[in-house]
Amino acid sequence: MLSRPYSYLFEISYYGARFKGWAKQKGQPTVEGKLERVFRFILGHEDFRFIGSSRTDSGVSCRQGFVQLFLREKTDLETLLPVLNLNLSGEIVLNSVREVPRDLNLIQAVSHKTYRYFFAEEHSFPAFASAFVTQVHQFSDLDKMEEKAQIFVGKHDFRAFCKVTPNKTDFVREVIEAKVYLTEEFAGNFFPEKVYCFEVTGTGFLYNQVRKMVAAIWHFSSDEIKERLANPEKEYKQVPTAPAHGLVLWETVLRDF
Structure with a gap:
């Protein structure tokens, strides 16, 4: 018999600058760590477990990801959603929740992810823009960056565009789409007149892969x-690693289950 037979799926957003990444680290603020503290407080116990659809790096934000929660008892989490969000203080937001089959494997359920990286030229760069936009000294013109982005499309060995770790042996990943364009996501006095976006969609990404791809199209x-x-x-x-604060996990698409 399963010790935690009930499973719930949350859609989640968070502001990455507040955290040292997703995964729990002793003495460090992380997304997983804050979720555990808040759920422990609201539920009144610690008999639960989380799985995240993505383990984002330190400083990387998330517009749409997913978290799977396992519980021993059936719980009306939709009713608890407002109080959970109040205690998460706005830097993490649980957008929705639903009960899902206990045997759902969230990691395998991810069909593809889209990341967006926002950047702008160094001149006339308002200080407030640094929350989401990277200030870059020099980069190629838009047409050249778009041409270079297209080279990444397809299935490739990306070991030259990631941070290699000792336990990693498979470096093949598939990029479905990659493009660079002027974005209208940011406007007003707090942002530069021209903000560029590198957008990439793939079935999965290696450690620092997107940020190294960004640096490559720049230089x-x-x-x-x-x-x-x-x-x-x-x-x-x-390959240099572009700063984390310009990167947002924009969309996570799950397969039907």
Whole structure:
């Protein structure tokens, strides 16, 4: 018999600058850690477990992700949603909740994810914009960046565009779409006149992959990107990692279940 037979799915948003990433770390503010503290307080016990659909890096925000909660007893979480959000203080928002089958594997249920990275030129850059937009010294013009973004589309070995960790052996990932454009998501006195967006959709991403792809479209030539994708096992100078605060997990799409 399952110790926690009830399963609930939350859609979640959070402001990443407040946290050292998703996963719990001793002595550090994390999304998972704050969720656990608030749920422990509201539910009055700690007999529960979370699984997140994404483990975002420190400083990365999320517009739409998912969290699966396992409980021992059936609970009306929809009624508790307002008080949960009040205690999450606005830096994390649980947008909705529904009961789902206990055997749902949230990680495997993710069909694809879309990330957006926002950036602008350094001149006339308002201080408030730094919450969501990265200030960049120099980058290629829009047409060239769009051309370089297209090179990433398809299934490739991305080991030259990620932070390699000792336990990682599979570096093949599929990029479904990648593009760069001027965005209208930000407007007004708090933001630069021109804000650019690198948008990428894929079935999954490696550690720092999106942020290294962003740095490559800023500063690398098309030939350099092609060379690293074609010959990933060669020794290369490491691709810089773009700052975290410009990155947002924009959309997470789940398969039907």
